[in-house]
Structures are given as C-alpha cells and as structure tokens.
Amino acid sequence: MLHEPGPKPTRTDLAVVGAGPLGLVTALTAARAGLSVTVHERAADFSAGAGWRAGGMLAPEIEAEVSSPALVELGRRAMDLWPDLFPGVERNGSLVVAGPREPGALDHFAAKTANHRLLGADELAALEPQVGERFRRALFYPSEGHLNTRDAYAGLAAALAEAGVPILFSWTGDVADLAAERVVDARGLGARDRFPELRGVKGEMALIRCREIAIRRPVRLLHHRHPLYVVPRADGVYMIGATTIETDVSDTVTLRSAGELLTQAYALHPAFAEAEVLEFNAGLRPAFPDNEPRIVEDGRLVAVNGLYRHGWLIAPALAEAIVNLITDRSTPAHARDAQR
Ligand SMILES: Cc1cc2nc3c(=O)[nH]c(=O)nc-3n(C[C@H](O)[C@H](O)[C@H](O)COP(=O)(O)OP(=O)(O)OC[C@H]3O[C@@H](n4cnc5c(N)ncnc54)[C@H](O)[C@@H]3O)c2cc1C
Known part of the structure; x- marks a missing residue:
C-alpha cells in the first residue's frame, strides 16, 4: 500500500x-x-x-x-x-555597605531584604579585601550574580x-x-x-578602568542622597551606576551626575581616584506607574x-x-x- x-x-x-x-x-x-x-x-x-x-x-x-x-x-x-x-554569568554573590555617616542604613536594608548574611570586619576583609579596607560591616547576598x-x-x-x-x-x-x-x-x-x-526613568553610568582595584563582585553603597553600585568587568574595568531620575526628556549625562558618580566611587575606595574614565552614558529605563x-x-x-x-x-x-x-x-x- x-x-x-x-x-x-x-x-x-x-x-x-x-x-x-x-x-x-x-x-x-x-x-x-x-x-x-x-x-x-x-x-x-x-x-x-x-x-x-x-x-x-x-x-x-x-x-x-x-x-x-x-x-x-x-x-x-x-x-x-x-x-x-x-x-558568562558570574554567580559569586553581591555586597551592600554603608558609610559612617549613614547610621542604621545597613540594618534598615537588611530588614527589607532576605537571604543575606551580615559580615563583620574579618569576614569582609577575607571575602573582598579592598572593600574591607574602608568598611567594617557588609551585607552579603551569596545567591546573587552579575x-x-x-x-x-x-x-x-x-x-x-x-x-x-x-x-x-x-x-x-x-x-x-x-x-x-x-x-x-x-x-x-x-x-x-x-x-x-x-515612562522612561533616566539612569546615568560610567565605565572606568582601575587596575589597582580587584573587587570581584558587585558592591552597593547606601547613601541617603547618592546611592551607587560598582559592578566589576574583566581587565580592571568597572561599571559605576546609576542615577535614578524621573525624566524621559533627556538621555544625556549631566555634569552634576558625572561628578556624583565618580565621587561616590572614590568613597568606596580611594584608588578609584586614579581610574581612567572610559565612558559616560545614560539610558531610559522603561517603567509602568507601579x-x-x-x-x-x-x-x-x-x-x-x-x-x-x-x-x-x-x-x-x-x-x-x-x-x-x-x-x-x-x-x-x-x-x-x-x-x-
Ligand atoms: C543606567 C542603567 C543601569 C541599569 N542597570 C541594570 C542592572 O544592573 N540590572 C538589570 O537587570 N537591569 C538594569 N537596568 C535596566 C535594564 O537595562 C532594562 O530593564 C532593560 O534594558 C529593559 O529591556 P528591554 O529589552 O525591555 O528594553 P531595551 O533594553 O530598551 O531594548 C528595547 C529594544 O527595542 C528596540 N526598539 C524600539 N523600538 C523599536 C521598533 N519600533 N522596532 C524595532 N525595534 C525597536 C530598541 O532599539 C532596543 O534595542 C539598567 C538600566 C539603565 C539605564
């Protein structure tokens, strides 16, 4: 058949x-x-x-x-x-730190989030030595990545x-x-x-290169006015981000934001002061009202x-x-x- x-x-x-x-x-x-x-x-x-x-x-x-x-x-x-x-996803966790002028910020952040561990000075220095030079406590989120x-x-x-x-x-x-x-x-x-x-929510960022710094995981610095995070990339490159500005009329980087991003990076570690600036950029995050x-x-x-x-x-x-x-x-x- x-x-x-x-x-x-x-x-x-x-x-x-x-x-x-x-x-x-x-x-x-x-x-x-x-x-x-x-x-x-x-x-x-x-x-x-x-x-x-x-x-x-x-x-x-x-x-x-x-x-x-x-x-x-x-x-x-x-x-x-x-x-x-x-x-290429790195899954080695992330850190949150707060400066000495932000009393209570780390505890407040800990209360709002889960699956973290509070690291004291020794543990922080062992995990991320250059962050440990400036900060005595950190929240560690081991399941996160970048x-x-x-x-x-x-x-x-x-x-x-x-x-x-x-x-x-x-x-x-x-x-x-x-x-x-x-x-x-x-x-x-x-x-x-x-x-x-x-709506668009503007975010400004910088890419810098600093071979004196060897941070291996993202670090978020809590600050009442200028919170910031640093994300490591290969070859001494770090992404410094990001502003959050309720505007979508402009996607260019302002002088004020550029200054703030770099100053806060310097607050995380003074060696960032000698970094080479590779790029400033800004984008608009697509967001609904909620x-x-x-x-x-x-x-x-x-x-x-x-x-x-x-x-x-x-x-x-x-x-x-x-x-x-x-x-x-x-x-x-x-x-x-x-x-x-
Ligand atoms: C400074 C900054 C830092 C950020 N940091 C992080 C972070 O650390 N982690 C994280 O998870 N997210 C982060 N985000 C957010 C993230 O980038 C956005 O949520 C994400 O890009 C949204 O993805 P999307 O694909 O929906 O939109 P988009 O990334 O904007 O991509 C949309 C694409 O559609 C294309 N397009 C538009 N119109 C048309 C058309 N008519 N026809 C065909 N193509 C079209 C565009 O050209 C674009 O390529 C950050 C954003 C900014 C600005």
Missing part, C-alpha cells in the same frame, strides 16, 4: 520585535522550545536600548528593597535560567545564530504589519504607542514591557512565561502577577 505523506509538520512562526535583553532572551528561549524565530530591531546594532547602558547586576534579593514579592520570585527563577542562556551586559549581547547573538535565528537590524516596519503567526512586542520605550502610560513588568496577550500578539531597573535580571523568567503562553503551556506561578 502506498503511504500518502501527511502534511509537513510546521513550526510556529514567531517574530520578536526589539533586540534588547527581553527580545534576545525571548527569541533564544522560543527557538530552543522549537519555534521558528526572527528578531526585528530598529537600530543598526545593539547599542540603542536601555540594556546597553545597564550595570548587569543580577540581584533579586536586593531588588526586594523597592519591588514586589512577585518580582523577587521572577528574579530568583531567572537566576536558575541564566547559565544556559549565557554561560554579567557583563555587552558580552551578554554578543553571547546571546552567537547562541541565536547557532539556533538559526536571524536578527534583522535597521528594521523600519510596523509591528501590526508583521505576517508571522505569533508576534512578541519587546520594544521597551519604543512601545509607547501601545502603552501610553509607559514599576512592575506586564505581559499582555492580544490575539496573536504578546506585548511585554516595564522591565524598569531589573530587565537583565528578570528577562529569562519573563521569556519562559511568554513562550509558555505561546505554546499553550501553563504560566508558572512566579510569572502570573505580570500577566494581565
């Missing part, structure tokens, strides 16, 4: 719009789940979005200071997903190429005109036509936005939820709050 060949199995065809951390991680998660994916990016390279300016702190516990328990759960889930997406965001763009792009996912740069089309079976709108602030309540992310399904389209100050952290957990939605699997409990 002749066997009629059945209909060719087709793979769900997915267009992802926006090549920020959310778009790239969603595309890779979807491709690995068997979908046929194409990424569409308006800019000519990866440097246009907020993600390019980010510190790369992967700090779900620290985020509890300003975020909901659901957001913290998303972050914790994402920490488990990151190593398969980008093996990544070099620019390496992560390159790593995700390489993984996408390996999975056969093209990234179409300088794409000028309209989301509504895409013919794909399913579309993910991950345009960050570019999606204000869909989400009029979306500073929580949203996943909105509208027919064949899934729009995801509002990743605010933790987009690199939570992107893998949101991507997991998006792909589950598209492939009709149930949404994991930790992502249900984001889904509207």
